[in-house]
Amino acid sequence: MISSSKVYERVADRVLDLIEKGVYPAGRRLPSVRTLGRSMRVSINTVLAAYAWLERRGRLEARPRSGYFVRVHPVGSLPSPASLKVNPVPVTVHKLVQEIVRVTSNPKLIPLGSATVDPRLLPLARLNRILSSVARRDPVAAHSYADPAGLKTLRIQIARWTAESGADFRPDELVITSGAQEALHLALEAVCRPNDPVAVEVPVYYGILQAIESLRLRAIEIPADASEGINLNALRIVLKQRRPRAVVVIPTCNNPLGSSMPEDKKRKLVRMLAQEQVPLIEDDTSGNLHFDSVRPPPAKAFDTQGLVLYCSSISKVLSPGWRLGWMACGRFRSEVEHLKTFRTSANPTAPQMALAEYLEEGTFGRHLSSLRKIHAGQVDLMSRAIGRSFPVGTQISSPSGGFQLWVELPPRVNALQLYRLALQSGITTVPGPVFSARGRFRNYVRLSAGRWTEQEGDAISSLGRLVRLMRSGSSVKLPANPRSGSRRPQ
Ligand SMILES: Cc1ncc(COP(=O)(O)O)c(C=O)c1O
Structure with a gap:
């Protein structure tokens, strides 16, 4: 078995190819280093080098004692799609x-579109x-x-x-x-x-x-x-x-x-x-x-x-x-x-x-420092949940602070349509076009991690299902409401 830079690039390319084809969707665990090494007939070090390379490019995430997982792209690579x-x-x-603001203030809805902090904090x-x-x-x-x-x-x-x-x-x-x-x-x-x-x-x-x-x-x-x-x-x-x-x-x-x-x-x-x-x-x-x-x-x-x-x-x-x-x-x-x-x-x-x-x-000062820590944790949990539920082609910001995530959806997915469909499942989102005077960002959405409970986790899974359906172009059958199945905006 050989371990050269060319070989690890070939391994990385193969893994990328499998990710792009959806064999390993965002959030999915990749084959162990040993298994991949055996199947590609390369050394463990070569696979480790390939995984490290993909990790630096934000395609993978190493989780201690769990292995390597496909992740949505890191923020640094989120390009600005707005030309001058x-x-x-x-x-x-x-x-x-x-x-959107009126709908989002409805306390019965799950506030992924909200710009406010969880009042309990x-x-x-x-x-x-x-x-x-x-x-x-x-x-x-x-x-x-x-x-x-x-x-x-x-x-x-x-x-x-x-x-x-x-x-x-x-x-x-x-x-x-x-x-x-x-x-x-x-x-x-x-x-x-x-x-x-x-x-x-x-x-x-x-x-x-x-x-x-x-x-x-x-x-x-x-x-x-x-x-x-x-x-x-x-x-x-x-x-x-x-x-x-x-x-x-x-x-x-x-x-x-x-x-x-x-x-x-x-x-x-x-x-x-x-x-x-x-x-x-x-x-x-x-x-x-x-x-x-x-x-x-x-x-x-x-x-x-x-x-x-x-x-x-x-x-x-x-x-x-x-x-x-x-x-x-x-x-x-x-x-x-x-x-x-x-x-x-x-x-x-x-x-x-x-x-x-x-x-x-x-x-x-003490209050702010605890708020910052909690938000950093919530942002991380929401990013991982998006990584697990949303399809390949999704990219996500990695904020330097605050509690908002800016998410690029695959090009076919219309964020305004997603906003309306999600609302029927009791979930609020903010569609990209309201962040531009020219109506840009039609496949972007802003999601808020200002509150993070099991309910928000379920809501992200439901959104992910919707986005996958919209991406595939199939007619969208609404997923069940993450909580009651009957929440509707007033
Ligand atoms: C970036 C930014 N500026 C201004 C505001 C308005 O803040 P305020 O509620 O203090 O008027 C908000 C509220 O969401 C905000 O996110």
Whole structure:
């Protein structure tokens, strides 16, 4: 028996061929090293070399004491299918997004389409106790109008907290908003006028598209990849040819890609836009949910000219319902504060008082670190479940944080059709086309691992069955509902 590089490549090719033909579908255990060596008449070392090669390319996964398993592709190889089209286009995603958001909030459905964290992972009892205690202690203040920019005590706490991420915010620079969604809307409104072109990375979080649509702006889509985010060369071309009025990105723990731009790339992005004097709107809603040992700095940390409008919130880490977010608006602060005053006067006061007190208490860091660990585990479990149930041709992101998975389905599978079929089985998903102004990503889906129980595991198996049927082109007979068989959206 010989062991040379050529031989291990031949073995790897043979294994790949068997995977492509569906003999070993995603999630299936491959033959043991000994068995494959015997059948191909090569040494164990050659098979080990072939398996290691395939593992490095993300086709296999070695599980301790269990063997080698076929896996869906790793994120790094998930290509950006969006080619650059520099023309700005109007956005019309709102109707479909509204339908999806309404359906997804139905608690009877299995929330694979949800963008929220499992409430059991949030310190809700503690937050509720603080809320009632601040209202009891200071009932008049709790019922008074707050400063339009937000309570000073809260802005001080947020500035202290975010200092740990490497961004130095002065409390005076911050404006408290109704979640990150209002922050994004105010940021766009402060720097753009109707019909202006705005550059966004694609896939782009649909809430950003909704803000663009409601302000009657037009979107230019810049391709992004699943590991390092927006393509800076493409952005450079768009800056030269179309001069967008603003650029919107989610550089850390991107939704839906899960990508995080390396620090140096964030620095380059800020510098490139500063040279052209184009404002950068940074959505950092999930930056605190990174899986790294150290909190990656936001792009705002590299802003020397006040051109970055930073937006964040507590919706993914503490309470989506308190609707508390904030902005650091640099040179646009007074415009943003005016707009905030015209729109809503100020945020409700009592939750601001309670959040300030919670942040001062000092347990937030511990809570975040446990949330990150749990999410990393849940994301891993969901990825493996997809690997076991979905057909070959499926590719899946490997997020750097957060709890969303971006899944490329085989080309024949229409994600919008999958969304409707899955709904009839009581499962929510978010179809790819809502992440693009041009309706791209028709065979992509975003799945959320924000909650992971046996129910979600069963739901992934059901989705996998649907995807396999759709891929084969056979008429789809609905699988039984993973739980009751009768769940239907209202
Ligand atoms: C990337 C991103 N930005 C903004 C938002 C809106 O957040 P909020 O609920 O704080 O308005 C979300 C919510 O899902 C999000 O995922």
